[in-house]
Amino acid sequence: MIVGIDDTDSKEGMCTTYLAAVLLGRLSGYAKVRGQPMLVRLNPNIEFKTRGNAAIALPLEADDEAAVKDTVIKTVEEMAVFSDDNTNPGIVFLDDSCTGRERAGLLGFAMRAVQDVLEISDAEQLIGQYGIDARGYKNSRGLIGALAAASFRKYGLSDSTYELIAYRMQDACGTPRDIDLQSVREADALTYPDTWDTLDIRNSRVVFAPHTPDPVLFGIRGKSPDAVRRMFSMIRSEPVERSVLYETNQGTDMHLLRAGIGDVRENRSYLLCGTVYDRPVTSTGGHVFFSIVENGRILKCASFEPTKQLRDVVRELKPGDRISVYGSLKNSILNLEKIELKGLVEFDVQNPLCCGRRMKSKGAGQGFRCEKCGAKKREKERVPLMRKLESGLYEAPPCARRHLAKPLVRMAGRVHPSR
Numbered sequence: 001m002i003v004g005i006d007d008t009d010s011k012e013g014m015c016t017t018y019l020a021a022v023l024l025g026r027l028s029g030y031a032k033v034r035g036q037p038m039l040v041r042l043n044p045n046i047e048f049k050t051r052g053n054a055a056i057a058l059p060l061e062a063d064d065e066a067a068v069k070d071t072v073i074k075t076v077e078e079m080a081v082f083s084d085d086n087t088n089p090g091i092v093f094l095d096d097s098c099t100g101r102e103r104a105g106l107l108g109f110a111m112r113a114v115q116d117v118l119e120i121s122d123a124e125q126l127i128g129q130y131g132i133d134a135r136g137y138k139n140s141r142g143l144i145g146a147l148a149a150a151s152f153r154k155y156g157l158s159d160s161t162y163e164l165i166a167y168r169m170q171d172a173c174g175t176p177r178d179i180d181l182q183s184v185r186e187a188d189a190l191t192y193p194d195t196w197d198t199l200d201i202r203n204s205r206v207v208f209a210p211h212t213p214d215p216v217l218f219g220i221r222g223k224s225p226d227a228v229r230r231m232f233s234m235i236r237s238e239p240v241e242r243s244v245l246y247e248t249n250q251g252t253d254m255h256l257l258r259a260g261i262g263d264v265r266e267n268r269s270y271l272l273c274g275t276v277y278d279r280p281v282t283s284t285g286g287h288v289f290f291s292i293v294e295n296g297r298i299l300k301c302a303s304f305e306p307t308k309q310l311r312d313v314v315r316e317l318k319p320g321d322r323i324s325v326y327g328s329l330k331n332s333i334l335n336l337e338k339i340e341l342k343g344l345v346e347f348d349v350q351n352p353l354c355c356g357r358r359m360k361s362k363g364a365g366q367g368f369r370c371e372k373c374g375a376k377k378r379e380k381e382r383v384p385l386m387r388k389l390e391s392g393l394y395e396a397p398p399c400a401r402r403h404l405a406k407p408l409v410r411m412a413g414r415v416h417p418s419r
Contacts, residue, residue: 001065002153003072004092006055006145009214010084013174018167018215020056021244023075031062036225039163039246040149041403042113044255045267045328048086048141051212052403055145056246057153069093073135082137090123090142093133094150102130106151113148114254114404117267123147152249159252161410164228166217166243174213180236181206187234193409193417195222195231196251200398201419203308207398215241221250223410253406256326261297269328269404273342274299276321280314288314289333292325301325301334307396309418313339316389320345326405337405338395347382392416 005023008016017039024033038057046053062068072091080089109126112118120136123143127134136143168177184206188198198208198220209218217240222228225245232243255269264270274292282288286305291298303314314336317323322343327336351358352368354375359368367378392414395407408415 001060001062001068001096002094002150003058003060003068004055004090004094004146004148004150004153005058005072005076005142006090006149007050007087007142008076008080008089009050010081010087011050011212012081012084013213013215014079014081015214015216016054016056017165017244017246019075019079020058021165021167021242022079023072024058024244025242026071026075027058027060027062027068030064031060031068033059034061035059035153036162036247037244038149038153038157039165039248039250040110040114040145040152041248041250041255042145042148043115043117043267043269044402044404045269045330046117047267050086051210051214053145054403055142055149057149059153069133076135076137080137088136088138088141090137090140090144090146091135092127092143092146092150094154103155105130106147107155110148110151111254113144114249115257115268118144120144157247157249157252157254159254160247160249161221161223161251162225162228162245163219163221163248163250164232164243164245165219166232166237166240167215168217169239169241170215172238173215177209177217178238179206179209179218183234183236184208187231190234191222191227191231192419194224194227195220196407196409196419197221197398197401198231199419203397203399205399207401250403251406251410252404253326255328255402255404261292261294261299264299264329264334266329266332269326269337270334271324271326272299272334273322273324276317276319276323278319280317282311282315286311290314290317292323299334300332301327301336303336303339306400307336308400310336310339310394310396310400313341313389313394316387318345318348318385336396337402338393338408340393341389341391344387344389344391346385346387348385349380350383352377352379352381390414390416394418 274294277291277293280290324340326338354370355372
């Protein structure tokens, strides 16, 4: 069977991936893991998320199905933070039976959980339709992520990466993490770009270790199990209680929808194409705003302060540049994760130059006249622009990168990785 679990943690502590790690230990005596445990990141814009909106799926093989289910239920009921109003656990048990209709229904639901906004009733409807064994607690919101994660584990991801998560000893939780920074630098230098989002060198930040009181010591992300295990073996730190290697949809851009500007909706993430409509403006706080236009529709975009040097790229945009923008729509503004410069304006149109200064317009449709010598011209001039930018893809740095955003080291073409 495949066990899906979601929404057991809180902002004050605990972590659904840690519950899964503990559960794997408790099940080891009478169940085998059949394939890689899976960590699925859901729609990052959901207001109810705790931190990274992750759900877990465990593929198991056991003779005593009832014992497995009993252990899973008892572990969730013991470890989930029920005292938190925003914690609403869900458990799903998927078996090996499969029909074409079930596959389409469950995979479609799972993709919507990553890209769209679902209701609890959407999960409950499918659970009832396919006779799936499930448990929901409190308002049962966790059933959405549990069913999505289990469905992806059963039918597979179209693109996946890996994360090895190391967990702290219980008596260390809530204290500062003890990780030898020099060993992290050395491991990063030897494994990048096969591993990523460990260090943000340009912004002098360690990004693979959280600052929250949960049990995670650090998480190593990479393209293969060998890559993340290799880095793990190099890092010196406080004692590790346990660790789990997860297959995941992190770093895949799975959350992005392709749409026209006129079709976007709040709390979804998009890849949109358009033309820069106005000059970027930097506001109080260091946020940079500009707009793009497509078929007469205009959309405001923002590179907020946490995206750091991505704002430098945005500030150099000019009206007429053809670009693609990647990001999430919040309050009618697209929050940038990446930007692709596809066609940069090479000329500016200005009043004709004469006697060392620009001519003055004589009025609409009447041409231009030099105030010094009286010379006249009918048309504006095309003046070559010296652009600081190159075409290609630019991204937010690791310290601002979302779990699902695909890092440029995984993308082909002309890329400008930020690190």
